[in-house]
Amino acid sequence: MKILPSEITPRRFHLQRRTLLAAALPVALPVALPGAALAQALPASRSGLPGALLMEPPTRKQDATSYNNFYEFGTEKDEPVRQAQRLRTRPWTVSVEGEVLKPRVFGIEDLLKLAPMEERIYRLRCVEGWSMVIPWIGYSLSALLRQVEPTGKAKFVEFVTLADREQMPGLRSGVLDWPYVEALRLDEALHPLTLLSFGMYGELLPKQNGAPLRLVVPWKYGFKSGKSLVRIRLTDKMPTPSWVAANPREYGFFSNVNPQVDHPRWSQASERRIGEDAGNFGGLFAKRRPTLMFNGYAEQVASMYAGMDLRRFF
Template sequence: MLIRIDANEPRASEITPRAVHENRRLLLGALAGAALPAWAAPQALTGTRSAVPGAVTMEKPTAYKDATTYNNFYEFGTDKADPARNAHTLKTRPWTVEVEGLVNKPRRFDIEELLKLAPMEERIYRLRCVEGWSMVIPWVGYPLAQLIQRVQPQGSAKYVEFVTLADKATMPYVGSRVLDWPYTEGLRMDEALHPLTLLTFGMYGEVLPNQNGAPVRIVVPWKYGFKSAKSIVKIRFVEHEPPTAWNGAAPQEYGFYSNVNPAVDHPRWSQATERRIGEDGLFAKKRKTLPFNGYEAQVGQLYAGMDLKKFY
């Protein structure tokens, strides 16, 4: 059963274009290349509220079209429109995720196993990108902690590293010089275990479109968008802070933590304000950026005593 976080939020049918919603089963079959996931059935969109405090925003979700055509996914191009144009080449079945490193139960999960590992929830999270734009997206998944607990991390495991697919045959920009491949990201263990960190398989009640990180990604709503690794093929538990793609490419611009912080500017632009995609016109007034993207009450204690300008 899919657990809907907030019954007062609009349904996917009210956000997704009508033609897409009414043909959900055909769309899901085309995207997933597999049987319709149980959580995506229309009747599954009703359920109980999650007990996770502060897990949602009451803001209006971004239009489905905007959320699926304005993306960062450099494996498919550096322009925001490139992923939607190019990601049709990505093959999401068969797909496995290897879990390894400092765990007592390392194993390889088939994507169908991951889909059934825990009850799905729909969570309406803000997404804030370092370039200064933001969205509000209903994601579908379950806490990453559900997976972590099953593989039993050892006491020496302090960080979780995510490795994404790097397939030149299906990802035309893999091999470009903009980044080292494969794309990697990482979280501290307490960040990975936080109930807001979502292992994500869908959005707007649909399976993830290829350009949004199909078939599985993470969503860490209090961090800038590039921290939420897409198209994950490996999760590794390690003792020391793992190298990450953007931190390696430009460490003076992209720190390991990358918490949304209006007081710490990117060297090339301010982080004090943001532009909501689909809402703000070119000359419209921008929104003030919220510390931790508005999730400070839920995650601020993770960084108590840290210098957040040094650990940016």
């Protein structure tokens, strides 16, 4: 019997005193990447891309790195920070294949040097009803896709994540069929806001947050942003993401943040920002805020869905 994410409750939810970083202050980006080739990727510049920087306080780093969904390392929010430390992130390769003229296997060092790194402060909205604001480091996924030259047949991009039972104890569960698969339409994947992220808070991605590289699609629910990527495949047919395969009634291919479309078992009209009112039973009863259409990125992305019934194509 498969366990739905909505049915999983954390064993404990520890949030400490309320400490928010001022978004207007410069973010120090230390050279935290090991090796000369990795160090060349830093420092990251702040993005000039509209919508990539928010005038909102980032979530405290401790909260963003200890309250995670990464089912390969456990279904409870506090498990990934403990279980993921066994993950080996070097060596690491990513295969980009399918409907491309120049298929290629990239080493992680090559990817880190592929394009200039930027800091982008994005909202992250989870389908379970919580949200964060995270300063990611990376570059637009389009920079990678241009390297392989998609063919005229390419319409979708499939993302496959690592599935290694030796390193990932969560794979022994029946939550999903592994490996974890996600997908975007090609225009979504090429949108400049779609980020290939290698770091957060000025440092390498922590293992529990998807090291060594992950996808970040800020206008979609968080499960669309696959972690620990090992394969990217361009195709002419719509792939079936893991949660769509597990429960198509509750999880759609697009999964755009839409407060007007309820999850079958709860409303998506409001959210709880992790770290706010942390002294109030760990923030579990914090005041909720209205959820924004497309997670607040409607001005940048709504045109991609013009004419679509967003209740049907959820």
